[in-house]
Amino acid sequence: xNRTILALTSLVAFGxxxxxxxxxxxxxxxxxxxxxxxxxxxxxxxxxxxxxxxDFSGPMTLGADSLWHAAFPIAGPDLYIYNYNVxxxxxxxxxxxxxxxxxxxxxxxxxxxxxxxxxxxIPHGSxxxxxYHSDKLGMDRRISVYLPAGYNENTDRRYPVxxxxxxxxxxxxxxxxxxxxxxxLDNMIASGNAEPMIVVMPNGNARQEAAPGETTxxxxxxxxxxxxxxxxxxxxxxxxxxxxxxxxxxxxxxxAHRAVxxxxxxxxxxxxLQQLMPETFGYYGIFSGAVGWKGNPDLMKGDDxxxxxxxxxxxxxxxxxxxxxxxxxxxKTFRESLTxxxxxxxxxxxxxxxxxxxxxxxxxxxxxxxxx
Amino acid sequence: xNRTILALTSLVAFGxxxxxxxxxxxxxxxxxxxxxxxxxxxxxxxxxxxxxxxDFSGPMTLGADSLWHAAFPIAGPDLYIYNYNVxxxxxxxxxxxxxxxxxxxxxxxxxxxxxxxxxxxIPHGSxxxxxYHSDKLGMDRRISVYLPAGYNENTDRRYPVxxxxxxxxxxxxxxxxxxxxxxxLDNMIASGNAEPMIVVMPNGNARQEAAPGETTxxxxxxxxxxxxxxxxxxxxxxxxxxxxxxxxxxxxxxxAHRAVxxxxxxxxxxxxLQQLMPETFGYYGIFSGAVGWKGNPDLMKGDDxxxxxxxxxxxxxxxxxxxxxxxxxxxKTFRESLTxxxxxxxxxxxxxxxxxxxxxxxxxxxxxxxxx
Numbered sequence: 016x017n018r019t020i021l022a023l024t025s026l027v028a029f030g031x032x033x034x035x036x037x038x039x040x041x042x043x044x045x046x047x048x049x050x051x052x053x054x055x056x057x058x059x060x061x062x063x064x065x066x067x068x069x070d071f072s073g074p075m076t077l078g079a080d081s082l083w084h085a086a087f088p089i090a091g092p093d094l095y096i097y098n099y100n101v102x103x104x105x106x107x108x109x110x111x112x113x114x115x116x117x118x119x120x121x122x123x124x125x126x127x128x129x130x131x132x133x134x135x136x137i138p139h140g141s142x143x144x145x146x147y148h149s150d151k152l153g154m155d156r157r158i159s160v161y162l163p164a165g166y167n168e169n170t171d172r173r174y175p176v177x178x179x180x181x182x183x184x185x186x187x188x189x190x191x192x193x194x195x196x197x198x199x200l201d202n203m204i205a206s207g208n209a210e211p212m213i214v215v216m217p218n219g220n221a222r223q224e225a226a227p228g229e230t231t232x233x234x235x236x237x238x239x240x241x242x243x244x245x246x247x248x249x250x251x252x253x254x255x256x257x258x259x260x261x262x263x264x265x266x267x268x269x270x271a272h273r274a275v276x277x278x279x280x281x282x283x284x285x286x287x288l289q290q291l292m293p294e295t296f297g298y299y300g301i302f303s304g305a306v307g308w309k310g311n312p313d314l315m316k317g318d319d320x321x322x323x324x325x326x327x328x329x330x331x332x333x334x335x336x337x338x339x340x341x342x343x344x345x346x347k348t349f350r351e352s353l354t355x356x357x358x359x360x361x362x363x364x365x366x367x368x369x370x371x372x373x374x375x376x377x378x379x380x381x382x383x384x385x386x387x
Numbered sequence: 388x389n390r391t392i393l394a395l396t397s398l399v400a401f402g403x404x405x406x407x408x409x410x411x412x413x414x415x416x417x418x419x420x421x422x423x424x425x426x427x428x429x430x431x432x433x434x435x436x437x438x439x440x441x442d443f444s445g446p447m448t449l450g451a452d453s454l455w456h457a458a459f460p461i462a463g464p465d466l467y468i469y470n471y472n473v474x475x476x477x478x479x480x481x482x483x484x485x486x487x488x489x490x491x492x493x494x495x496x497x498x499x500x501x502x503x504x505x506x507x508x509i510p511h512g513s514x515x516x517x518x519y520h521s522d523k524l525g526m527d528r529r530i531s532v533y534l535p536a537g538y539n540e541n542t543d544r545r546y547p548v549x550x551x552x553x554x555x556x557x558x559x560x561x562x563x564x565x566x567x568x569x570x571x572l573d574n575m576i577a578s579g580n581a582e583p584m585i586v587v588m589p590n591g592n593a594r595q596e597a598a599p600g601e602t603t604x605x606x607x608x609x610x611x612x613x614x615x616x617x618x619x620x621x622x623x624x625x626x627x628x629x630x631x632x633x634x635x636x637x638x639x640x641x642x643a644h645r646a647v648x649x650x651x652x653x654x655x656x657x658x659x660l661q662q663l664m665p666e667t668f669g670y671y672g673i674f675s676g677a678v679g680w681k682g683n684p685d686l687m688k689g690d691d692x693x694x695x696x697x698x699x700x701x702x703x704x705x706x707x708x709x710x711x712x713x714x715x716x717x718x719k720t721f722r723e724s725l726t727x728x729x730x731x732x733x734x735x736x737x738x739x740x741x742x743x744x745x746x747x748x749x750x751x752x753x754x755x756x757x758x759x
Contacts, residue, residue, distance in 0.1 A: 045607075045608045057476075058475075058476065059473075059474070059475070059476040060474065060475040060476065061434070061435060061436065061473070061474020061475050061476070062433070062474060062476070063433060064433070101433070101473065101476065102431070102432065102433020102434060102474075103430075103431070103432040103433050104429075104430060104431040104432065104433070104434070104473065104481060105481055106478040106479065106481050107478065107479055107486075107493065109476060109477055109478050109479075109493075110608075111606075112488050112491045112492065112493055112599070112608070112609055113599075113600055113606045114479075114486060114493060116484050119484045120484065121479065121481075121484055121486060124606075125606055126605060126606060128605075133603070133605050133606075134597070134601055134602050134603055135603060136603045138518075138527070139517075139518040139527065139529075140517075141515050141516060141517035141518070142515065142516050142517075143513050143514065143515040143516075144513060144514050144515075145511075145512075145513030145514075145534075145539075146510075146511040146513070146536075155510070155511065157511075162517075164518075167517075167635050225506070227484070227485075228485055229506055230506050231505070231506055231507060231508045233498060233500075233505050234485050234496075234497055234498060234505075235417075236417045236482075236484070237484055263539050
């Protein structure tokens with residue numbers, strides 16, 4: 016046995032021993048991308064019926080290689096989520112170590128080339144998970160903070176701040192994980208399409224200290240209703256977040272250098288923050304927004320005149336929604352009432368519904384409009 | 388229908404719509420802890436044979452409720468990992484959103500009461516993922532930095548630094564995720580069992596910029612051999628990490644306030660750093676260590692006199708290993724040669740093998756000995 020083979024054998028033995036409880040047999044089965052298609056393969060030797068679910072939907076067929084196979088066309092560059100349904104049980108892909116949690120559900124995912132959702136070969140910002148104290152909510156609360164590349168080196172420079180809010184069922188990790196916000200920011204700042212900025216991603220659930228698993232409650236089954244934020248409970252405490260950020264980071268603490276945006280419930284928070292503190296932020300983004308959020312969607316009527324923005328009017332009031340979104344009608348009547356009242360806004364309409372595919376896109380569309 | 392029920396119904400409808408691709412049916416099946424046992428339940432309607440694998444191992448039986456069940460005693464407070472094997476396919480628990488990656492393999496996990504591995508109702512430190520540049524390795528590299536609670540408030544205070552290294556197949560996320568290091572630190576600092584300190588968790592794979600999925604390579608199937616760090620390639624660049632930390636954080640930059648420890652390959656890095664820069668660190672921890680690490684375990688002989696620590700001897704030279712660890716014999720001969728040479732060391736021996744259960748324990752045992 017020559018030396019190279021010996022060394023390799025030892026490493027494999029070392030690897031096997033080093034794991035003791037771990038199996039590694041994934042290389043062959045990882046979902047494969049080829050041109051505009053994705054090829055799924057699953058080793059489920061005892062299964063009778065297997066299908067792909069999530070962003071792709073269809074049956075798999077058992078091949079001569081004893082693996083289950085399915086292929087689907089890919090619509091365009093994106094992060095795609097999927098599960099396998101094996102004889103009625105929905106599972107993540109055993110061959111794919113990359114998963115992401117959406118509320119209580121785990122999905123396997125992959126990212127196609129050309130998205131801007133992966134780390135580029137460019138300068139990288141940092142992401143910090145830390146805690147601030149809220150007197151109003153009576154607890155320490157976890158918050159995620161992105162600092163742009165160069166923040167540590169350019170110690171004389173002060174930066175604008177963008178507050179980015181999640182939806183119902185989300186938490187302070189949603190935008191950095193499912194939303195790929197840190198990658199989007201790194202790439203857009205490096206290409207000059209976004210200003211270098213601090214991005215703050217708080218937990219918008221007024222009754223929750225932190226993401227599931229990160230609190231004294233331990234590991235519990237996450238549900239939507241644990242994360243409902245009754246109207247003004249979170250928004251009313253927002254000044255504490257701004258104070259924390261302005262105290263601990265080199266910010267430019269004025270409205271011209273402060274933006275806020277959110278998706279769904281976070282769009283509702285954004286809408287409401289404009290009314291509650293109209294001189295605090297210059298830029299607002301309402302993505303698939305629960306405009307008129309009162310902790311209950313039944314109470315939201317887009318043509319209610321009390322929903323109109325307060326004075327002074329923002330530099331940017333950006334609204335984006337998908338044509339299939341269940342909040343589309345609400346947003347439509349709200350836009351009509353804005354137009355009727357002569358209040359300018361920027362509007363982006365996409366295909367699709369109330370999904371992360373759209374929220375990543377809206378973030379990408381919103382960032383170049385900030386701090387101009 | 389009264390108002391409360393109406394509101395609740397609306398929220399559920401909102402939740403359902405808000406997800407569009409998400410199913411939520413987890414509450415009933417989440418693994419249940421009762422006294423000293425764990426009860427697993429799995430809804431696998433089409434399965435013929437199901438078992439639990441990982442830290443628990445045994446068959447499940449189909450109950451009258453059409454769910455598969457198994458119960459196991461729990462040895463003691465710990466983080467436990469498991470998978471289900473369903474007709475030959477190994478999957479994570481569809482009812483448990485908490486998973487952790489070990490190399491390329493995903494495990495479901497749960498944590499029993501009394502571990503110190505969950506967030507306590509105490510002040511919390513922060514965790515930052517950021518990047519430093521390595522001239523020696525020719526790339527930007529990702530690094531995790533824990534700052535203790537109070538770091539932001541006590542702006543005059545300088546802190547000791549503990550460098551904490553992962554093993555082969557690991558990366559800059561291993562200690563904070565599988566290792567629960569941030570929770571262990573928060574709890575032990577709050578209880579006075581550890582000094583407030585900065586903890587730095589670099590990526591010890593000299594040929595890797597960052598954890599899988601965090602680089603320009605995108606999402607690839609992780610393997611052990613991608614993460615082997617040939618001898619001195621990482622250790623030789625360690626001064627760059629120390630410079631980065633001392634430049635960007637309020638450290639006490641001397642050996643009396645600098646510690647390093649690592650598991651497996653990281654234990655080898657720790658052993659070697661003592662030889663290469665004996666005046667840099669005061670405290671060393673070798674957990675299940677690949678002492679004499681040369682990138683190949685065949686080349687490691689514990690009684691090789693060239694393995695002995697360099698002068699000046701450390702304030703603390705801590706060795707810990709499990710009786711079933713495949714590196715136990717290596718560590719035994721190494722300890723014997725230390726004794727023979729009259730070099731003092733602190734030794735902790737546990738049951739079990741080359742597993743995270745032990746590494747979390749060794750960290751917990753090591754921290755109280757630092758910076759005294």
